[in-house]
Amino acid sequence: MKRVALIGNPNCGKTSLFNALTGCHGCVGNWAGVTSVACQARSCSEPGSKLCYQVVDFPGCYELPLPYTAELDQASSMEQEVVQALTACDKDAVDLFVHVVDASQLSRQLYMTVQLLEAGVPLMVVLSRCDMLNDKTFQIQEERLKQAIGCDVIKVSTRTGWGVRTLRTYLDQRLSCQEGKLQESNAYLGAHYPDPIRGLMHRVSPNNPPFFQLEQLLILEADACAPAFFFEQAYTQLMLGYPNGLAELIATCRRQCVDAWVNVCTCESKEPMQQRSLGVDAWLLHRLWGFPLFVLGLFSVFGLSMGLGLYAQACLEPLWSFLGVDCLSAFTKTVGLPEPLRIILTEGVGQGLVTAMSFFPLMMMVFMVLHGLEECGYMARSAVVLNRFMATVGLPGDAVVSLVLGLGCNVPGVAAASCSRSENDRTVAVLMMPFMSCSARLAIFVVFSQYFFAQSSVFALGFLYVLGIGVAIITGKLLRFVGYTTHNPTYLLELPAYQYPDLVRGVRLSWHKSVRFVWQAARCIVPVCICLSGLAHIDTHGRFMYERMSEWSLVAVFSKKLTVLFSPMGLEQKAWPLVLALCMGLLAKEVVLGTLGLFYAQEAGQVVGMEGVGGTLVEAASTRLGEIVEAVGNIAGYAIPGGSEVSVLPGLSEAFVSKHYAMAYMIFVLLYFPCVSTLFAIARSIGWKYAWLSVLWSFVVAYVCAVTYVHVVVLPYWLVLAGVFAIVSGVLLRRIYKVDVFSARWLGV
Amino acid sequence: MRAFFLVMWECVFGPDDALVELVGSEFCLEGLDGCDSATQAHLYALGFVPKVTIRLLEVMQGSDMFIVQVGPCQIALKRSMWGHMRLVHLQKTYEVTA
Numbered sequence: 015m016k017r018v019a020l021i022g023n024p025n026c027g028k029t030s031l032f033n034a035l036t037g038c039h040g041c042v043g044n045w046a047g048v049t050s051v052a053c054q055a056r057s058c059s060e061p062g063s064k065l066c067y068q069v070v071d072f073p074g075c076y077e078l079p080l081p082y083t084a085e086l087d088q089a090s091s092m093e094q095e096v097v098q099a100l101t102a103c104d105k106d107a108v109d110l111f112v113h114v115v116d117a118s119q120l121s122r123q124l125y126m127t128v129q130l131l132e133a134g135v136p137l138m139v140v141l142s143r144c145d146m147l148n149d150k151t152f153q154i155q156e157e158r159l160k161q162a163i164g165c166d167v168i169k170v171s172t173r174t175g176w177g178v179r180t181l182r183t184y185l186d187q188r189l190s191c192q193e194g195k196l197q198e199s200n201a202y203l204g205a206h207y208p209d210p211i212r213g214l215m216h217r218v219s220p221n222n223p224p225f226f227q228l229e230q231l232l233i234l235e236a237d238a239c240a241p242a243f244f245f246e247q248a249y250t251q252l253m254l255g256y257p258n259g260l261a262e263l264i265a266t267c268r269r270q271c272v273d274a275w276v277n278v279c280t281c282e283s284k285e286p287m288q289q290r291s292l293g294v295d296a297w298l299l300h301r302l303w304g305f306p307l308f309v310l311g312l313f314s315v316f317g318l319s320m321g322l323g324l325y326a327q328a329c330l331e332p333l334w335s336f337l338g339v340d341c342l343s344a345f346t347k348t349v350g351l352p353e354p355l356r357i358i359l360t361e362g363v364g365q366g367l368v369t370a371m372s373f374f375p376l377m378m379m380v381f382m383v384l385h386g387l388e389e390c391g392y393m394a395r396s397a398v399v400l401n402r403f404m405a406t407v408g409l410p411g412d413a414v415v416s417l418v419l420g421l422g423c424n425v426p427g428v429a430a431a432s433c434s435r436s437e438n439d440r441t442v443a444v445l446m447m448p449f450m451s452c453s454a455r456l457a458i459f460v461v462f463s464q465y466f467f468a469q470s471s472v473f474a475l476g477f478l479y480v481l482g483i484g485v486a487i488i489t490g491k492l493l494r495f496v497g498y499t500t501h502n503p504t505y506l507l508e509l510p511a512y513q514y515p516d517l518v519r520g521v522r523l524s525w526h527k528s529v530r531f532v533w534q535a536a537r538c539i540v541p542v543c544i545c546l547s548g549l550a551h552i553d554t555h556g557r558f559m560y561e562r563m564s565e566w567s568l569v570a571v572f573s574k575k576l577t578v579l580f581s582p583m584g585l586e587q588k589a590w591p592l593v594l595a596l597c598m599g600l601l602a603k604e605v606v607l608g609t610l611g612l613f614y615a616q617e618a619g620q621v622v623g624m625e626g627v628g629g630t631l632v633e634a635a636s637t638r639l640g641e642i643v644e645a646v647g648n649i650a651g652y653a654i655p656g657g658s659e660v661s662v663l664p665g666l667s668e669a670f671v672s673k674h675y676a677m678a679y680m681i682f683v684l685l686y687f688p689c690v691s692t693l694f695a696i697a698r699s700i701g702w703k704y705a706w707l708s709v710l711w712s713f714v715v716a717y718v719c720a721v722t723y724v725h726v727v728v729l730p731y732w733l734v735l736a737g738v739f740a741i742v743s744g745v746l747l748r749r750i751y752k753v754d755v756f757s758a759r760w761l762g763v
Numbered sequence: 764m765r766a767f768f769l770v771m772w773e774c775v776f777g778p779d780d781a782l783v784e785l786v787g788s789e790f791c792l793e794g795l796d797g798c799d800s801a802t803q804a805h806l807y808a809l810g811f812v813p814k815v816t817i818r819l820l821e822v823m824q825g826s827d828m829f830i831v832q833v834g835p836c837q838i839a840l841k842r843s844m845w846g847h848m849r850l851v852h853l854q855k856t857y858e859v860t861a
Contacts, residue, residue: 077808121834122810236800258794258803265807291837292820299830301783301823398839402827506809506844509830509837 015056016067016189017107021130022114023123024074025510027142030172031087032739035182039526040071043247043388044510054680056670057185066712067189070108077224078129101390112187115156117141117169118511119281125273131204134223138166138188140181145171146513151325159279205271210248211263217243228264235260291391291511298395308399311392315471321385324464326375330585331368332641340634354558361612362544368534369608374459377453377531389515390676393418397507406487424688428695438498439699439720442490448688448696448712449486451479453531455683456604461607462680465666466673474677482684485715539608542598548613569594576688582721583682585652592669592679596756602689614666674727678720685716764833782829785852790817793849810834817850852857 024046033040036055049071056067113130117124120141130137141154147174160167168184170177204224207215215227218234233243243249256263278655298304342364344358387393397404400414413431420427424447431443451459459478463471549568551559559567573590580593591613599606670676687709697705726734786829792815810833811817818832823839832841 077804118837118855122808122836125808126809232800239813258796261800261803261814265812269807269810269812280842295820295837299821299823301821304823398823398828401823401839405827506805508809525771557816654827657829736764 015302016109018110019070020112021072024113026116028114034172034178035069046508112138112143117144118146120275128204128268132225141169144169145173155279162275162278167408205267207267210252229586304399311432315383323379329646334368334371336638339364343591344631358547362547365611366540366543366608368540369611370439370532374532378524381527385520386515391510391512394509408715420447424452428699442498444699446486446490447706449482451482452601458606466676478684516683538602538605543604543608582676584724589669596753678724682716682720687712788819789853790850798847
C-alpha cells in the first residue's frame with residue numbers, strides 16, 4: 015500500500031488534516047507539540063474503494079535535522095522519525111511527502127519547503143488554515159506559488175472542510191500513477207547559492223541531492239582538518255560577508271528564496287500580524303498580572319466544568335442504574351440462571367458498568383474545557399507564564415505541556431515528556447509525571463470530596479492538585495540535586511495566534527475521548543468487579559455465601575491482613591474494602607471506585623436492582639425516572655460544586671472515623687503509583703531501572719504524606735499555623751537576604 | 764506599602780531589570796554569536812536570519828522570558844538566547860498597554 019507522509023512545522027494543522035483524510039479522531043490543539051509520536055491510518059477515496067493509501071502523521075519539526083551526523087543523536091525523537099522517513103529504504107519508503115504549511119505563517123514555514131525540495135523527495139504543499147485568511151489584504155495565489163516552487167499546491171481549511179475533497183481527488187490521481195512516475199523527484203527550483211558554493215557542492219558528493227551536499231559541506235567545514243578547498247580565494251572572499259560561516263550563508267539564501275516566493279504569490283509582501291492576539295497578550299502575558307490571571311482562570315474554568323459535570327452525573331446516574339443493574343437483573347432472572355451466578359453477574363457486571371458510566375458526564379465536561387483551552391491558544395502561553403516556576407526544578411516552561419497532558423492521563427504525558435531533547439530533562443519530567451493527578455484519580459477525589467467535604471469540595475480538590483504538583487516539584491528538585499541537571503539556554507517557544515474554539519469539533523472530540531475513556535475503564539472495572547464479587551461471596555472453606563460484605567469471605571480475610579499496614583493512616587479493620595481498592599488500583603485507578611462501589615453501594619436496589627429486591631421492571635423504571643426528575647430539579651444543589659449531598663457511594667461514611675482520614679486516603683491515592691500502563695510507558699521511555707525507582711519512590715512518598723497528614727491534622731490549630739508561619743517566614747527571609755532588599759531602587763531613593 | 768509589595772513580588776519572581784524599559788522597541792538582527800550549529804539552524808528556521816527586524820513585546824517576571832515578534836509570529840525565548848543575538852536598536856514603535 016502506498017504511503018503519504020504529512021510533515022511540517024509544529025502547530026501547522028497536520029493532525030487536523032490527518033483526521034479529515036482518515037476519519038480518525040487524533041488529538042488536536044492550537045499549540046506546538048500536541049502530536050508526540052507518528053501515527054498512521056488508512057484512507058480510501060470512497061468507502062469500499064480499491065484505491066487506499068496509508069497516511070502517516072509525523073510530529074512537527076521546524077527544520078530538517080542533519081541526517082548521518084552525530085547531531086541526530088541529540089535531536090528529539092520527533093526529528094529522528096522525520097529523518098528516518100526521509101532516508102528510509104524500500105519497505106518503509108514514503109511515496110509522497112505532503113508538506114503542510116500554515117497559510118498565515120507562509121514566509122516562515124516555506125523555509126522547510128526549500129529544504130524538502132533540496133532533499134529531492136516527491137513533494138506537494140498543502141496550505142492549511144485558509145479560513146484564517148479572511149483579511150482581504152493578504153491573499154495567496156496558489157497557481158503562482160505552484161509555478162514558483164515547482165510542485166503542486168492545494169489550499170484547504172480543515173475547520174470548514176473547504177478544499178479537503180480537492181485534496182483527496184488530487185491524492186487519488188497522483189497515487190494511482192505508475193510506480194516509476196511517482197518516485198520522480200520535483201524539478202529543483204529552490205534557493206540559488208553563489209557559484210563557489212555550487213562548485214563545492216558538486217565536488218563533495220556529486221550524486222546526492224543538494225540538501226545532503228550542503229549538509230556534507232557543513233560537516234566538513236566544522237571539521238578541525240577542513241579540506242583545502244575551503245581556503246580557496248573565491249570561497250574565502252565570499253565568506254567575508256558571513257562571519258558565522260557557511261550555515262549563515264545557506265540560511266540567508268534559503269530565506270531570500272522564500273521571500274521571493276512570497277512576493278510572487280501574495281498581493282501584500284507582509285503577512286498580517288494578529289493584532290487581536292497582541293491585545294489579548296498585553297493582559298494575559300503581562301509580567302505582573304499574567305500569573306494571577308492564569309491561576310484565577312484555571313480555577314474558575316475547572317470549577318465551572320466540575321459543577322456542570324457533577325450535575326449531569328447526578329441526573330444520569332439513575333439511568334445507568336436502570337440499564338446496568340435493573341435490566342441485567344431482570345434478564346438473568348428471565349434466563350433462569352442459578353442464584354449464585356445471578357448474584358455475581360448482577361453485582362459484578364451491573365455495578366462495574368454503573369461505576370464506569372458514571373464517569374462519562376464528568377469526563378465529557380473536563381475534556382471540553384481542556385479542548386477549549388488548547389484550541390484558543392492559551393496553552394502555549396501558560397508555558398511562558400509558568401516558565402519561572404518550572405525553572406525551580408530546572409525544567410523548561412514547555413515541560414508544563416507534558417505535565418498538563420499528564421493531568422488527563424499519565425501515559426500520553428510520559429510520551430510527550432519523552433520528546434525532550436535533553437536526556438536529563440526527559441528523566442526528570444517522566445519521573446515527575448506519576449504525581450500529576452490523572453482524570454481517573456479525579457473521579458475518586460470528586461466522589462470523596464463531594465461526600466466528606468460537601469461545602470468545601472473545591473478547596474479539597476484544589477489542595478490535592480497543589481499537593482500533587484508540590485510533590486512532583488520536590489521530586490524534580492531532588493533529581494536535580496543528585497545530578498540530573500541540564501543547562502538549556504536555547505529554549506524557544508512559538509506562541510500561536512488566538513482563535514475561537516470550534517464548539518462542534520470540541521463536542522465531537524470530547525465525546526470520542528469520553529467514550530474511549532469509559533470503554534477503557536469498563537474493560538478494567540467489569541472483569542475485576544466480577545472476580546471480586548465472586549471472591550466476596552465465597553468463604554475460606556469454598557462455600558457460597560448470600561450475605562454481602564461478609565467478614566469471612568476470601569477478599570475480606572486477605573484484605574484484613576493488609577489493613578494492618580495502613581493502620582497508621584487511620585484505616586480500621588472494618589475498612590478492609592478500602593485497602594482492597596488500593597491494591598486493585600494498581601491495575602488502573604478506575605478500578606478503585608469500581609471496587610468501592612461493589613462494597614459500599616449499601617442500598618439493596620443500588621446493587622441488585624429494584625427488580626431484584628421484589629419490584630417489577632416497570633416499577634424499577636418509574637422509580638429511576640422519579641430519581642432523575644428529582645436530580646434535574648435540584649440544579650441549585652449542583653450550581654456550586656460540592657453543594658450536593660448525593661453520592662454514588664453512600665456507605666462510605668461508615669468506613670472512615672473522620673473526614674481527615676478520608677483526606678489521608680485521598681492523599682495516598684493521589685501519590686501512590688498510577689497504574690501498570692504508566693509503568694510500561696516509563697520503562698519504554700527511560701528504562702526499567704527508573705520505572706521501578708518511580709514505583710518505590712511513589713509508594714514511600716504516598717505513605718509518608720498520608721501518615722504525616724493524619725498526625726499533623728490532630729495537632730492544635732495554633733501549633734500547625736505557627737509551624738506553617740515559621741516555614742514560610744524562613745523561606746521568604748532567605749530569599750529577601752539573597753537579593754539586595756536595601757537597594758536604592760526598592761527603597762525609592 | 765509600595766516598597767513592601769515590590770519586595771514581596773520580587774522575592775517570588777526575582778528582580779526586573781532595565782530591559783523592561785525597552786518593551787515595544789524594534790531591533791535589527793545583525794547575527795548570532797556563540798550558538799552551536801543545531802541551535803543556529805533552529806533559529807534560522809524560525810526566522811532569526813541576519814537583517815530581520817525583531818520587536819520586543821514583553822519581558823516576563825524576573826526577566827526570565829522575553830516575548831518577541833519576528834515577521835508575523837510571536838516567539839517566547841529565554842533571556843540567555845537574547846544574549847546570543849547581535850542586535851541594533853532601531854526605535855520604540857508603540858507602548859504596550861494593558
